[in-house]
Amino acid sequence: MSEQRGRNAPATVTGGLRADAVRSRELLLRAAREVLATEGTEASVADIALRAGLGKGTVFRHFATKDELIATIVGDVLDTLLAKGAELVDATDPAAALHEFMADAIELQANDRAFCEVVAGTSQQHPRVRAVVDRLHDLVEALTERARSHGAIRDDITGTDIALLLSGVYQTAAPLAATEPELWRRYLALALDGLQPRAARPLPYPAPQPQRS
Structure with missing residues (x-):
């Protein structure tokens, strides 16, 4: 029995x-x-x-749907990036913290196509993804504000500027990604130099409004 x-x-x-x-x-x-x-x-x-x-x-x-699966996968990637970024907000060197976060976010775009599409706004209709992307924008704003308040970047740079640069740096290097997978690092360095406050000239166009999903 x-x-x-x-x-x-x-x-x-x-x-x-x-x-x-x-x-x-x-x-x-x-x-x-x-x-x-x-x-x-x-x-x-x-x-x-x-x-x-x-x-x-x-x-x-x-x-239940493919969107649910994508939201779970990309949401987990975003959560990991957010957790690391949250630690950087309290770093002793705000400029290095912003640099490190930008490098991490761009490297993710280079290595993860779904993540890249989501942060670029082409695929973020799922509520979980929209919520995490909004948190990402808030984190970028916090890192930018801290760097700006410490004089590490020019005083007219906003979090929205940085968020757009994350995609812009990746897209600049993307055409040669197959043969030069680390090329984005060159353009990130150029972008970071452009953020420096030394000898900064007025920008010819105002900062864009914060982007919310």
Whole structure:
């Protein structure tokens, strides 16, 4: 009788999910990160399922829509970037902190196509993504304000300027990314030089308004 009960016992449950479901979800998330990073938000669910070794039906049992899956993957990447940026807000060198955050954000764009598309505004309709992108803008503003208040950058630079530069630096180097994957670092250095307060001349156009999703 005890052997029969063992055979009929339910599968182990972890965090509300069966152990096999947990494993399927882990495989799915890992595959989705890889496929979305290389193919962007237009990647098909079929390709993600194939990379994970799962059926499409399994994908939709975990995520009702493709947008839900993308929001989870990109949202996690953004959360990691935000956590690191939050630590930099209190750094002793505001200029170095802003530089480090900009480098991290641009490197993510260079290595993760889905992230790049989201921060560029081409794919951020999901509520979770919109909320995290808004937090990203707030963080950039905080880092910029601190650098500005310490005289590390010119006093007419705003967080919106910096947010746009993050995309601009990446896009400048993008055409040669296949053969020069680190080229963006050259243009980031040029942009940082342009932010310096020394011998700054008035800018010919006012700062843009903060962008909210």
